[in-house]
Amino acid sequence: MNVTLADGLVLLQSRLPPAAQRELWASCRELAEGPVPMYTPTVRGGRKMSVGMLCLGKHWNALTYQYEDRRSDFDSLPAPPIPPRFAAIATAAAADAGFTIQPDICIMNHYAAGAKMGVHQDNDERPETIAEGVPIVSVSLGDEARVVVGGLSRRDPTFPVMLKSGDVIVMGGPSRLRYHGVTRILAGTAPQGTGPGRFNLTFRQW
Ligand code: SIN
């Protein structure tokens, strides 16, 4: 079921059937343990994030907040390519929500029980792409998450959105720069063949 939460903010519930969730989960695990492994980024100021991260297509540098081909804030390995079937999920979901995206970045985050992500804006992509409202497409797998979404100012009130395995949320147009964060992982809620924990894939166009 597709729910428009605000102009440009569309939640595609149960977008991925269980078999696709399991297949995508297995691919994420394989990538996470592959030659360019998932790692825990250290952000500006020296704090470690609570998620494991693996960037595909281009690497998001947690110290400079810029994209680069090699992860120079960690081990200088090149960002692996985005598997075409991953990108196809994002383009189709975006189209269903009324948007066009040519994803060249996919940030894969793994949340164990207790992991969170502070409220932030996704604004490290090209200014032109952001101005055009090209969406961020976010795919959830495994444990359910409580996400909060706010407005375009950090001071705007936030509202909670529960994201289950197989859900996709699209943030484009006037919602492209909404503040958002992850406040809680509901441990033990992952469907069979996914989990433990949660993978989130955010597809972006640089
Ligand atoms: C993110 O904002 O990068 C991740 C959002 C999520 O995990 O749902």
Ligand code: MN
């Ligand atoms: Mn984000």
